Amino acid sequence: MKAISYARYGGPEVLELGEVRDPKVGPDSVLVKVRAAAVNPVDWKCREGYLDSILDAVFPVIPGWDVSGVVVRPGVAVAEYAEGDEVIGYVREDFLSRGTFAEYVAAPVRTLARKPRTLSFEEAAGLPLAGLTAYQTLHKVLRIGRGETVLVHAAAGGVGSLAVQLAVHAGARVIGTASERNHGFVRELGGEPVSYGDGLADRVRELAPDGVDAVFDTVGGEALAVSAALLAEKGRLASIADPEVVKHGGQYYFVRPDHEDLTRLTELAEEGAISVHVSRTFPLERTADAHRASQEGRTRGKIVVTVE
Known part of the structure; x- marks a missing residue:
């Protein structure tokens, strides 16, 4: 072949x-x-x-x-x-x-x-990979709940865009970091976009003055320290990009194959909940x-x- x-x-x-x-x-x-x-x-x-x-x-x-x-x-x-x-x-x-x-x-x-x-x-x-990564991190690591505020980094990317949709479907409010050219796309997914770069923490606090309940990091590096500072009391932080997240009190996660989770993603796609x-x-x-x-x-x- x-x-x-x-x-x-x-x-x-x-x-x-x-x-x-x-x-x-x-x-x-x-x-x-x-x-x-x-x-x-x-x-x-x-x-x-x-x-x-x-x-x-x-x-x-x-x-x-x-x-x-x-x-x-x-x-x-x-x-x-x-x-x-x-x-x-x-x-x-x-x-x-x-x-x-x-x-x-x-x-x-x-x-x-x-x-x-x-x-x-x-x-x-x-x-499969992006959907499972988003689904497992949101539901098995961060355990997001209805009415919570979730910050998703790189919200227009492969994993991030699915994470935004899955979190919205779960009843969460989603703030997503993205370049300005992708702000409209993030809004279409159901998220509230904020720009990367200097002043990110202030821009997020304007939208969530009391902090966010969970952060889904897909980029690592400096985003981890900023994310940790934005957490509300009992907030949770998870990263799929940087094991250093544990130094900020968060959890590193590496996706695994799972037939049942993948079948659930298929169902959500057929329901129109995710694309x-x-x-x-x-x-x-x-x-x-x-x-x-x-x-x-x-x-x-x-x-x-x-x-x-």
């Missing part, structure tokens, strides 16, 4: 399109014909070796964890899916090797859910350009690679 792979850590130039062996389908997996695979910041961080301390790389590595596609063949122990079923998945293993930027991927059923009927394959590919904004698409052979666009860090919503 055709796939994007890299034989060593490095920049986007190490990504190559070529023929690799077809994946074997284990008893608890299904073979998925990939229709689209979303790009996430973790993809280029893995490619550059930043996650080498927690994830072994078995070279050559096919990158990518997000997928939407069609089941071609279920494993011998699989009763949940049949040939022709449309699925989405956060197909992550505990090592780097068999990713989703390929014509086919063997996906464990624990990583999959039915594709939302209301989303295109491109939109659906952007839901996925795809800003750009690239064909498989231009995956390196998709990585470059992701590394620029200014993407509204998701970047997606399509597979013929």
Whole structure:
């Protein structure tokens, strides 16, 4: 099959399109014909070796964890899916090797859910990792409640935009940091936008004089100290970007595959409670350009690679 792979850590130039062996389908997996695979910041961080301390790389590595596609063949122990079923998945293993930027991927059923009927394959590919990250952080770490005020950093990004929608659906008031060009987009999602940069704390306090009940950080660094200072009494802080959050009394969270959570996201998408904004698409052979666009860090919503 055709796939994007890299034989060593490095920049986007190490990504190559070529023929690799077809994946074997284990008893608890299904073979998925990939229709689209979303790009996430973790993809280029893995490619550059930043996650080498927690994830072994078995070279050559096919990158990518997000997928939407069609089941071609279920494993011998699989009763949940049949040939022709449309699925989405956060197909992550505990090592780097068999990713989703390929014509086919063997996906464990624990990583999959039915594709939302209301989303295109491109939109659906952007839901698993970003949606699970937002859903699990909001509901299992921050445990937001109706009537609370939540601050979401990078509210126009892939994770942030879904976090805004999920928090609004949960009955929370959402303040979201974003560049001025994305303020209208954040409002469309149901959030109240504020600009990044100097004076951020004052701008947030103007909207929430008594502080915020929870902060969802997706950027790390200086945002953590500002976020901690904005918390109301018993406020909670979580970051998916910077483990240093624990020094500010918060919690670091790394998303995990979960069939039930992903199924819930599918339901919310079909109810119209959440949507996925795809800003750009690239064909498989231009995956390196998709990585470059992701590394620029200014993407509204998701970047997606399509597979013929």
